[in-house]
Amino acid sequence: MEIKVEKSADASRLSELGVFSWPIWEKEVSRFPWHYDSREICYFLEGEVEVIPENGQPVRIGKGDLVTFPNGMSCTWNITKAVRKHYLFG
16 A cells, blocks of 8 residues: 655645645644545645554655545554644545
8 A cells, every 4th residue: 555645736736636625634743553444635734744554664744745545554643743734535
């Protein structure tokens, strides 16, 4: 299972997806396990995180990144700078 990261996603792509109408999620510096019951697409407004997939390589994500997490993935989130992101499941 692969995490897809689009670095510095352009405005037209974000507009096409309707990113700025999605809900916002915020989380302080922390570390926790997570499992995706459905696909998530999110756009990072602030923060830095290292996501470590089970049996996979760590992926660094931050401000300006458009990220897709696959359905069924288990991972650990290690937030090193408070996160604020738009998100959409499904």
